[in-house]
Amino acid sequence: MPSKSSSHSWHVFTATQDPHHHHHHHDQLSYELPYTMEICMTELDPVLAGKFFRRSGDEKSGHSAGKEMTELTGINEINKEAFICDFAFDPCGYSMNGMDGELYSTIHVTPEDGYSYASFECAGLVNNDDDDDIVHVLRKVVQIFRPGTMSVSITTCSEYNNEVWRKVAGAVEPLGMKCRSCAVDQFPAIGSVVFQTFTPLRWKNASK
Incomplete structure (x- = not known):
């Protein structure tokens, strides 16, 4: 899928045994719709990206340092109900997987200046009368990384x-x-x- 930027496009791979599959319409007034959201970010704010560097002489384990980064950056606020498994790399970098029932989220960060990058992916549910979940997640992710x-x-x-x-x-x-x-x-x-x-x-x- 193209964009106006030559450096940005999206490739979609899908497979089905039923090429004539159609989605069923819902008759009830209120229902939940599943969605998958994938966010790719470059040129992260240098100050915010700096939170994904480990301190010199840090003797913490990768999991312990990762938990600290999760709390310091506010990643734990994206979904407060999620069980998070996080890891901080040495000297920098971060990875996280979160589970909330059948829903998941994952983050990967390369914070080095000049080629900083972060990705976020999640599966969620949105009510047809209430889009707060998508709005909340997007705003939190942008606030955490402030990408260019x-x-x-x-x-x-x-x-x-x-x-x-x-x-x-x-x-x-x-x-x-x-x-x-x-x-x-x-x-x-x-x-x-x-x-x-x-x-x-x-x-x-x-x-x-």
């Missing part, structure tokens, strides 16, 4: 895709990120994928 460039891919059922891109943009634009491109496509069995790219608002102003 970011792409967001959300996979969900087709009946919700018309609202996804608005919800994503509305969640992060108050934090200074501007949506630069948006692509939507449908795939058999899995539903729709909405792929968006973001950069800070100041980038557009600086280019004028």
Whole structure:
């Protein structure tokens, strides 16, 4: 799936035994829709990225140092109900896997200046009357890393895709990120994928 940036595109791999699969529509007034969200971030804020470096002379285990990073950065606030297994690499870097029942989340961070990168992926449920989960997760992730460039891919059922891109943009634009491109496509069995790219608002102003 393309974007306006030559360095950003999204590749989707899917397989199904039923190419004519259709999603069932829900008749009830309120129901939960599953989604998968994947966020890729580069050019992380140097101060925030610095929290993923271990202190000189630190003799803590990778798991102990990882737990400290989880709390220091606020990653534990993304989903307070999740059981988190975290690890800090030496001298820098971080990895986390979280479980909350059938839902999961995972984070990987390379914080070095010049090629800093962080990825976040999660599976969640969104109520058709309440999008607080997606909004909360997106805002927390942006606040933790403050990336210079970011792409967001959300996979969900087709009946919700018309609202996804608005919800994503509305969640992060108050934090200074501007949506630069948006692509939507449908795939058999899995539903729709909405792929968006973001950069800070100041980038557009600086280019004028």
